Amino acid sequence: MDWYKKLNKYFPIEEMKSKEHMELLLKEKPEMYHKDESSEHVLMYAETADFLFIDYIWVSGKTRGQGTGHKLMQKLKDKGKPIILEVEPVDYDDSDSEKRLKFYRREDFKHACSIGYRRKSLATNEVNEMEILYWSPTDESEESILEKMKKTYEEIHTYKDEQIYGESYEDVDDVLTIQDDKEDNILETFDTERPSS
Numbered sequence: 102m103d104w105y106k107k108l109n110k111y112f113p114i115e116e117m118k119s120k121e122h123m124e125l126l127l128k129e130k131p132e133m134y135h136k137d138e139s140s141e142h143v144l145m146y147a148e149t150a151d152f153l154f155i156d157y158i159w160v161s162g163k164t165r166g167q168g169t170g171h172k173l174m175q176k177l178k179d180k181g182k183p184i185i186l187e188v189e190p191v192d193y194d195d196s197d198s199e200k201r202l203k204f205y206r207r208e209d210f211k212h213a214c215s216i217g218y219r220r221k222s223l224a225t226n227e228v229n230e231m232e233i234l235y236w237s238p239t240d241e242s243e244e245s246i247l248e249k250m251k252k253t254y255e256e257i258h259t260y261k262d263e264q265i266y267g268e269s270y271e272d273v274d275d276v277l278t279i280q281d282d283k284e285d286n287i288l289e290t291f292d293t294e295r296p297s298s
Contacts, residue, residue, distance in 0.1 A: 104136065104143045108157050115222035115229050116189070118156075118258075122265050126257065134257065137173070144173050147257050153177050154253045155186040174208045174236075183237040185249055186210075187218065190232055190287060206288045210234040213243045216250065217280040220258075223266045232287055244279065251277055 102110075105120045123145065126134035134156075137144040141164045145156040155177070160169045177184055188205070189198055213233040221228050235246050251273050259270040270276075 104138050107143050107159050108145070111159050112157060113189070115225045115227060116187075116231075117224065119265060122260065125265070126260060130256075130260070137176075142169055142173060146177065147253060148180070148182075149249075149252065152183045152185060152249045153180060154249070154257065155184060156257065158186075170204055171208065178236065178238070181238050183235055183239075183241045183246070183249065184210075185233060185235045185246060185253065187231045188234055188287075190230065202288060205234050208236065210236045210288070212286045212288045213246050214286050215243045215279050215281065216247050217278040218250075218276065220276050221271055223262070223268060223270065234288070247277060247279060 105123065109117055123134075127136060133149065134147050135145070137146070141161045143157065143159045145158075147154040147156060158170070158173065160173075174184075186205075188201060211234065213235055216233045218231045218233055219228055220231065233246060233250055235241065237246075254270075254273050254276060259273075262268070262270050
């Protein structure tokens with residue numbers, strides 16, 4: 102099974118870029134957009150001078166729990182830059198969403214609680230709410246994470262959107278906002294489960 106089919110099988114349609122979109126990014130932005138793959142994993146990520154963005158990460162069900170995800174995260178952390186990613190809010194009917202959040206909590210990611218992220222899917226035409234998680238070697242502010250996320254949205258998510266999808270994504274300032282009243286930390290649920298260090 103090729104890398105795109107693996108991702109497409111694992112991620113919901115509203116979160117998937119088209120294969121054409123991802124191949125264009127790999128071809129036209131090779132200094133920024135990267136694919137790291139083996140038979141056991143697929144990692145799609147963007148790297149800029151001052152941060153990394155994990156677009157998709159898939160680990161084979163056969164090797165989950167064997168440290169593959171941790172090794173991939175460590176490889177990115179070793180670059181010494183903040184790492185940002187998007188996750189869907191926890192869905193208790195979907196055990197994978199909870200497992201993903203527990204994994205990122207174990208990897209010391211934080212929830213950017215104040216960032217609101219509502220994006221319309223061009224595949225389903227529905228608005229999806231996502232949450233932003235980040236890991237930082239320094240004490241990065243959520244405002245700084247927001248600016249990095251806006252750059253990702255403009256340079257990766259909406260890259261050549263009209264050409265690829267026949268329509269444009271919404272403006273970045275309508276999609277990513279600071280919400281002062283937004284305080285629910287989706288990772289707090291798992292704090293009691295962390296081993297003491």
